[in-house]
Amino acid sequence: xxxxxxxxxxxxxxxxxxxxxxxxxxxxxxxxxxxxxxxxxxxxxxxxxxxxxxxxxxxxxxxxxxxxxxxxxxxxxxxxxxxxxxxxxxxxxxxxxxxxxxxxxxxxxxxxxxxxxxxxxxxxxxxxxxxxxxxxxxxxxxxxxxxxxxxxxxxxxxxxxxxxxxxxxxxxxxxxxxxxxxxxxxxxxxxxxxxxxxxxxxxxxxxxxxxxxxxxxxxxxxxxxxxxxxxxxxxxxxxxxxxxxxxxxxxxxxxxxxxxxxxxxxxxxxxxxxxxxxx
Numbered sequence: 001x002x003x004x005x006x007x008x009x010x011x012x013x014x015x016x017x018x019x020x021x022x023x024x025x026x027x028x029x030x031x032x033x034x035x036x037x038x039x040x041x042x043x044x045x046x047x048x049x050x051x052x053x054x055x056x057x058x059x060x061x062x063x064x065x066x067x068x069x070x071x072x073x074x075x076x077x078x079x080x081x082x083x084x085x086x087x088x089x090x091x092x093x094x095x096x097x098x099x100x101x102x103x104x105x106x107x108x109x110x111x112x113x114x115x116x117x118x119x120x121x122x123x124x125x126x127x128x129x130x131x132x133x134x135x136x137x138x139x140x141x142x143x144x145x146x147x148x149x150x151x152x153x154x155x156x157x158x159x160x161x162x163x164x165x166x167x168x169x170x171x172x173x174x175x176x177x178x179x180x181x182x183x184x185x186x187x188x189x190x191x192x193x194x195x196x197x198x199x200x201x202x203x204x205x206x207x208x209x210x211x212x213x214x215x216x217x218x219x220x221x222x223x224x225x226x227x228x229x230x231x232x233x234x235x236x237x238x239x240x241x242x243x244x245x246x247x248x249x250x251x252x253x254x255x256x257x258x259x260x261x262x263x264x265x266x267x268x269x270x271x272x273x274x275x276x277x278x279x
Contacts, residue, residue, distance in 0.1 A: 029254075036060050036247035043243055060248035064234075069222075070252055073230035077256075080145045080226055081205045087150035088204060089197065096159025097185050101171060111160065117153035123213065130217055144218040145226070149208060155200050162196040163189065206257055227253035 030050060035043050037056030064070065098104075099111050125148070133144045166189070174184045190197065212228040219225055225233060231249050 032247050032250055035244060036251045038244055040242055040244050060242075060244040061252070063245050064249045064252060068230065068234055068249060072222075073225055073227050073253070074256065076142075076224055077209050077227045077253075079142055081208050083142065083146040084149045084208050085201055085204050087146070088152045088155050088200075091151050092155035092159055092200075093190055093193070093197075094182070094185050095156045097163050097181075097189055099156070100160045100163035101166075101168070102181075114153050114156050114160070118157065126214065126217060133218065139218055140220050140224055142224060145215060145224065148214060152200075152204070155204070158196060158200050159193065162193055166192060202261060205260065209257055210254075 034050045034052060034056075037052045037058070037060070039057065039059070042053060099107060099114070129148050130139075133139050133147075138144050170188065170192070171184060174188045179187070209226070210228055211226070212232065215226045215229045216232070219229060222230075222233060231246065231253060234249050235246055
């Protein structure tokens with residue numbers, strides 16, 4: 001007996017709702033791109049239009065590129081975000097594996113400590129870290145921007161949840177082959193956890209690329225300024241209230257994040273979908 005035809009309306013309604021919500025979340029970015037192509041008088045007109053008159057102008061972008069060392073600030077962002085992500089994975093992957101797959105006294109207490117660590121606001125250790133880094137003489141360096149974020153309790157939690165779903169037989173087979181625990185982590189577990197690693201990498205890079213709080217404390221001057229801090233400097237020193245130029249600078253500084261997400265979006269969605277809540 002032939003199966004009854006399914007109505008296309010539920011799927012159409014679902015796509016319409018998701019498309020509307022997606023457009024709603026994209027509106028601030030679309031407005032930023034639109035404003036970056038407009039002269040100042042057009043931005044503050046009473047009538048709101050996303051499409052610039054005459055197709056827009058690149059004057060704002062040319063001004064930013066002539067006044068701002070864009071590549072220098074982007075390089076600072078790449079160095080800081082890559083350094084933070086490297087150390088976060090270096091510590092979080094073995095820690096998540098140990099809590100998920102190894103039996104040792106106090107394992108559940110350790111996981112409880114990780115959960116409590118998620119409740120500590122990012123701003124709490126800022127003052128003691130500033131005092132310590134000042135005493136060590138490493139303020140205004142890449143180290144001062146990277147070190148406060150090298151251990152991520154969120155990463156430990158995320159990988160622990162993902163590793164709990166991996167079959168124990170995979171680890172037993174590796175042990176039978178004579179592999180040690182560290183070899184299992186990096187040669188067996190991590191390759192199977194690439195979706196979770198990609199998802200966390202997106203979270204980490206976006207958070208630290210856009211972070212203004214800690215760079216504003218740890219950095220003075222332009223040499224080690226991150227992209228978010230560079231926009232703040234640009235407004236105070238060059239752009240002033242020229243919001244077209246500021247929006248152009250913001251588009252340039254956020255473009256690498258958009259490209260990175262578009263490249264890794266499939267892995268990102270897969271990582272979020274497969275990271276279960278198994279206890």
